[in-house]
Amino acid sequence: MAALLAMQPLVAAWAPDHILRINNATVAADCTERQSVTINGTSPGPTLRVRESDESVWIRVYNDMEAENTTLHWHGISQYGSPFADGTPATSQWPIAPGGYFDYEFKLDPGSAGTYMYHTHVGFSVVTAYGALIVEDKEAPPFEYDDERLVVLGDFYYKSDYNLSSGLLAAPFQWTNDPQALTVNGNAYGECDPAVKTCKSGCHTEVISVEPDRTYRIRVIGATALSFLYMALEDHPGFELIEVDGDYVNKHNASFLEVASGQRYSFLLHTKSVDELRALGKTRFWANLESRWRTTRSYGGWILEYKVDDLLAEGADPNAKVPQLNKTIPLPAEAPFWVMNELTPLDSTQAPPEDSEVSRVILVDGTQLNSGDKAHQKTFWQTHGYQYTEDMPSVPYLIQAYEGGLNIDYDAALANDGYDNTTHSMPIRAGEVVDIVFLNVASPTGTLEAHPWHIHGKHPYVMAYGLGEFSQEAYVAARKNMTAPIKRDTVMGASILYGYLIPLCSLPNLVYAGPEGMAYSNTTIPQGQVAGWTVFRLRADVPGAFMLHCHIQPHFTMGMGTVLLIGMEELPPLPDGFADQYL
Template sequence: MVELLSLVLAVLLGFGWATAAVPHAIRPYQTSTAPVIDYNVSPIPISSHKDYAQVYQGRSVKRAKLIVEDGEVTIAGVTTPAALVNGTMPGPTLRFTAGDVVIVNVTNLMQNRNTTMHWHGVSQRQTPRADGTLMSQWPIAPGKWFEYEMHLTTEDIGTRFYHSHVGSQANTVGGAFIVDEPAGNPYNWDEERILDVLDWWHKPDEEMTKGLLAENFKWIGSPNMTLVNGKGLTADLKGEPYYVDVDYEKKYFVRWIGGQGLQYYSIGFLNHTPSMIEVDATWIKEYKGDSVIELGPGNRIGQLLRTKSEDQVKKDGLSGCYGIRLESGWRKPPTNGWAVLRYPGGCPGGFTPPNANNSISLLREEQFGWITSELQPLRDYRVLRDDEVSHTYIVDAHQVKLPTMTPNATGKFRWKGAEDYTYVESFPKIPYMIQLYGGLRDRPSYERAMHPPAGIQKGYDSVSQTFVARSSSVIDVVILNNSSFVSNNTEVHVWHFHSSKFQHVASGEGDYSAEALRKAREEKGWKTPLPSDMITVWPGTGAGFYNKTIPQGTSGSWSLFRYEVRADQSGIWPLHCHMVPHLVMGMATIIAIDPERITPTLTFYDDPNYLLFGRNVKAPYTRMVERANARGKGEYEGRGKDAQDDGRQINGQGEEEPH
């Protein structure tokens, strides 16, 4: 019956209008794949043949395929079930050039779990359905696939990555996504190395998710290991480190990807002093003041590493074998790790760490603010002024303990974001984007947000539980690191915004105010806001790491970013802590941009299966080509004939091969 109703809806939508029931998605910790029908969708118009082809004129169209599947990973003699991408962890690297139209088919071959794929840091301008979250789409059901279409621009240049946005799958489901400059990079290097950092627990992600959401709450604990490109050493130095092979007297661009799920790492090359040239996909003026970088979950840092001469390596007496140290901070107990820089013929007997105890610190201590305020963008851009700001949105994040229904339960813990709201995957039951296309009553509303009930901040729609913004405006978003209602302290959080880049204005300790912002700018060196899609909120005055506490309702610290809202950014954009367990426990909010502009963007070439759970979904370009071929023409009514589908498939290793 469920399948029949879904089929009827798909057929009706194909003709342009439908009213039918829509199933909500199974959750990643359920075993049944049968959707439950309990929501109705209002009529959804599909515009009458809006020819889309001009979008592709003169652009290269490239395709890739990623398969998410159940697997096992054995590290240091311990085998653990894990979801994998194309059979590996991390998954294959995808590499494109600004200007490309990219279509990635993500197929879910897991037995009983949904998935999605988010393209972390990619600006989904005019393609909000490809964001890869449960806000923007139905999850991909077992045995089904979804084609994500992205139109890459110069705004997307840099180091990015992809990962699942369901449950705790991001701990293992992810990989590098690199967008190159079309005319060459601003810095010169000989070769590059991609180093993807992962936290590793000897337990499946499903088990961790269940424990985090249970009434008998079970914290996941610190990771068992720190991995680089899937390899690492345990606390007692079992396992195998990842070897970064280099040659003498060359310049390497090292792309660090913060694919880890929890820890905030300091990273240093022993006996080397690389500089820094990229932060979260923004080129910066070469920074040589500190060769130790700090990498939180979701961050990406680019370093220029100048290798030694053969004589220097011999003089060091280390057999061409240099440690790369990773040490977690702001959390107890720490998780530390190693990778190895290996010169030609180096490490003949393997790698022996300079310290037999992996828990001993070799790098400097973590520090509030790191050196973020000192970093300068390489290229000129328009700095958003204070007098342009029309609204300030406050995200007051804090941890709470909720009442339970189970006698003698240990407790149910959650993280709250804006207006005491806790994000969970089961809300909304219909993804916001589907709500907008369907015209559902509870979809985000700008009018409601501008006229909130008493006690709710202006700009927040308490019905849809979203912030709402309109284009041609500038907004400030202040993230407060409020004291935990459980422990009265604070910890580090690294937040990610899913739309395009914002400008990190400042961070400070204590409560936020206009005066606090002024002092941070004048006394702490916050002069030039750095464009980014990531922002760290450090623990500040209530740091649990230092056994400090502060009263409930007060802030240990704050961070402020400024965002220019543009018309091409219409969509539903999550803002969340990128520490996976914190997101699972609800540390997120949503910013809806121009929600009233969403429905008209549904075009003749959009797949109506997008509106249904449990269906394969084709990209608009795929459907356009199919319709053109069905008409027996090699071009589309005389338009778009310059669009070149190069007929090649990215195999995931940065190479291309025929279909």
């Protein structure tokens, strides 16, 4: 731990490609001030742009906070050859202590171009401490466009990070409730009551400017802590999807977009001509945001603004420059599958490992439990009977492995659906091909929650999903619905909320509950019963200790996570000069 306080660059003559400073600052996304964790003083933090290359990128991260540990995770980056740079406390590294810093160094090999994000991975600071990470193509991208724009979606709470997390761990349990605002690139317009809160002027709805008759790549990042969002754009035909979670897909049109926490998309936007704008009489259009898969709705949005000053000179209505925005663009209710089972990889040679290569099946059974009497009841999540906490084990898994002190019992894991109760992990041998099955299990109230499961390290293929109990017969039948499996690093689960059964699936990798994908009111499922499942297929050729967890921060705080120990017998060597500082 002490070594991290004085981490030295790997080669003294070098300088980091990027420097990020994690600090405390006042954030007022919707005019209501909140003490928050920020990156370089802002939320979101600076957008980092790097290029596919055989060379490493070096990012130095300082912890400028006075009393909080931190790490930074590079969400979606496989970390091939650099598992020590994944940024997870107690799994891949010691946390960065106040006043210290850590040097993250990793490669972005050809084929990794796409949209990613970075965020803190300690406590509840991820609500505001995040930013965009764009990996540019080494050569020309496979789709033509004139320029690109960024849409980073977030949640904004008035409560502090401490109050949010401590309530979740309290007895009695206190839920976070929905966010007070949905942010876009850190902005949201809000009505602040100065009698109750400290208010700040200048907050505004995010405005994204474009020019007519051009094609833009719009990168969308789901940096929400809780919300699962639908998005539609006024007077524009839809979204031409080209990328999902850092992997290119064949063009596919969607009338609206679904984005869960941790997910990323790119779509092509073909802007209107000057004549079309003149006919409509306006140059501003509302992009509507609404939350889904919870019993209450959150609302937000952003403005698409065309930079066409000569429209007014040519006789357009002066009021058309700032029209009354339509904030009620209809968005559909929760519905299964969205368009995700129709997406196919752009690279036609990209395919999952064959069935004959699969050595075993690993079950992941995220389960909600209660303990104590009603007045002192705690609510928490477990996987295979274990509640994950970010301070366990006492020495990070990866550091134990590099020091030769990590004892993995593969036989015990094989006899227990892939889970080793001694290390509280899921060990996988180097080169193994495994199917990881996510099971959505009913809670003590007979309800199911929505879970965007995020896997660190290599992106797996989404093979199938289905209703009810998982079985080989159900899996074989569901595989017939998959045109061509795509890779993802963040996928959704099913939900029944507070007595309402909702089929949570909008992706082929979604787990959902409900016969035939129908929604039923006032329906419950017996506690412990599996109501839906999804199957990932992973070739374990990226060694390291990698988290697998729900990306809804409240659920993760409550314990919904586990660790994959992949190929620990074939870890890459630590960089020269790094061991003394890292171990």
